[in-house]
Amino acid sequence: MxxxxxxxxxxxxxxxxxxxxxxxxxxxxxxxxxxxxxxxxxxxxxxxxxxxxxxxxxxxxxxxxxxxxxxxxxxxxxxxxxxxxxxxxxxxxxxxxxxxxxxxxxxxxxxxxxxxxxxxxxxxxxxxxxxxxxxxxxxxxxxxxxxxxxxxxxxxxxxxxxxxxxxxxxxxxxxxxxxxxxxxxxxxxxxxxxxxxxxxxxxxxxxxxxxxxxxxxxxxxxxxxxxxxxxxxxxxxxxxxxxxxxxRSVRLLLTPAELPTTVAAVAVFFFFTLSLYYIQSWVPSLITSAGHTVSQAALAGTSMSVSGVVGGSVFAFLVPRLGLKRVVIGAVTLTGVVIMLFGMVPTDLPVLVTMSVLVGASTIGGMVNLYAILSRNFPPLARASGIGFVIGVGRFGSAIGPALGGLLFSLGLERGTVSLVMAIPALLAAALLFRIREHDYA
Missing domain, CATH: 1.20.1250.20 (MFS general substrate transporter like domains)
Structure with missing residues (x-):
């Protein structure tokens, strides 16, 4: 073909x-x-x-x-x-x-x-x-x-x-x-x-x-x-x-027909993982630095994982009703908003645990359905190469996110300011998703 x-x-x-x-x-x-x-x-x-x-x-x-x-x-x-x-x-x-x-x-x-x-x-x-x-x-x-x-x-x-x-x-x-x-x-x-x-x-x-x-x-x-x-x-x-x-599957990713999709997908995945791994990595530390115990921070981390499974399932079941692209844009945008709110809310434990639940639901909901967009937008003969390339580049975002957050905290910035800065990549990813043209490869 x-x-x-x-x-x-x-x-x-x-x-x-x-x-x-x-x-x-x-x-x-x-x-x-x-x-x-x-x-x-x-x-x-x-x-x-x-x-x-x-x-x-x-x-x-x-x-x-x-x-x-x-x-x-x-x-x-x-x-x-x-x-x-x-x-x-x-x-x-x-x-x-x-x-x-x-x-x-x-x-x-x-x-x-x-x-x-x-x-x-x-x-x-x-x-x-x-x-x-x-x-x-x-x-x-x-x-x-x-x-x-x-x-x-x-x-x-x-x-x-x-x-x-x-x-x-x-x-x-x-x-x-x-x-x-x-x-x-x-x-x-x-x-x-x-x-x-x-x-x-x-x-x-x-x-x-x-x-x-x-x-x-x-x-x-x-x-x-x-x-x-x-x-x-x-x-x-x-x-x-x-x-x-x-x-020659890898070269297909760089043809004029596929290059825009490849570049857009890489950018979306990179920006989203940067925000995602910042908040997932720093939630326990942010909770303990607010005066709560390590056990209480572990409770929030567990709540985040459980809500990720539940939230991811809910977003996945919304796809046939609302459309894949709308659901992913909504989940990625919600991730940016929740990260900003995490930096603004009071430090009471019930509030922080609630925010952790929202973090898990939005981040995992966005990620699992983002994989569906990747599977749909690369042609079959380059699907594994395309997804692998996007995931591979995205790993750099997963490494940069926690490190950049730590650098900002070390410069003396407060929780609210750092979270505001680290929410921006997720919002950029949501904006870029509007630019991705939906394919329907077999």
Missing amino acids: NDGADSQDVLPAFWRTFLDAPMHRVQKLSILALTAMCALDGIDLFAITFAAPVIGREMGIGKAAIGLVLAAALAGMAVGSLFLSPLADIYGRRRPLLFSLLLMIGGTLWTAFAGSLLDLIASRLITGLGVGTMAAVINPLAAEYANAKRRDISVAIVNLGLPAGSIVSGILAAWMIPVMGWRALFLVASGLGMLMLAIVLLWLPESIVGIMSRGGPATQTRLNHLLKRCGQPAIAAVEAVRPLTQR
Whole structure:
């Protein structure tokens, strides 16, 4: 197919039938499996934050060294998203997904048996590579398993797995670390990774786009096997099946047709993650600096995670009624407003907890549906590359946000002023969303 020419009006008949038909049980279970994998991302990522204080005491390393350990995972995620995700547009979706799981399992096991700071940094870097690659692969898969009607909500549901995984990680850490030590937490995480690896190997199907991206003489056979599993009629021998890619998916992002979408998506994701990670990182510190206890700050943090799952679900279910773009603009704008309000409200604990709940609902509601926009706006043959590129650049925003907030506080600025400044990127992201032209790629 020509660049950008894979819109629904030129799709093969079997693909149009797949998109128009009700979702089969296999498709729904595949979405559920992807949600579990996204939750695994959350468990792997947040386990180290819960274990960090204990690791520091046991190994005798300071906060600066722990900061390097935490940063290693983020760096690995950026590299995985930017440089490994394009493999999914060349070799299909399942192979890079399996590779990402192997990286996560290996990295998490290494963390469990780490004996030095270097071990910790290297293991978290490997884990981050796996997480970054997986995040860029499961979003295209979610869009491609779903039918046209349920695509946006399927992508949003899959991404709700991340905050759900952070909640599970917190529960496991609170139970396991005092009783069995911090290493047990990472052994459990690696065990869950092995379970997901078995599910992908033995059951999870390749998507239509993944099969056609790989091409080869067995393409029609593999497509018919997938269609049969999903209750769809087989492809007739006379129906041509053309491969989607000539192994140049990354360059498609820079063609005149796709470059505006690529630049706009990168800017939106970067600005939004900058504001998001500022407020999510600084909420506990802002609450303790207002005179409340660490336990009370942890309560607010837990409330933020729970409300993120609930709020993300509510925003996702509003999409069919209000439209995807309107919902995302609303959630991103609400994030900017809530961050400003967090700096202005009184420091009473019930007020701060309420604001934390609003922070969780708006930030996660915006993020999970922003992934749906990304899945819709990149063509199938460059979908994983496009999402990976946007996520990879966005990781810089996730690193800059907390650091910039800390710099502003160190300059003597008050909570209200810093929050006002850090709300601006989210509002810029909302404004830029108006400029994104909505595509409807298959």
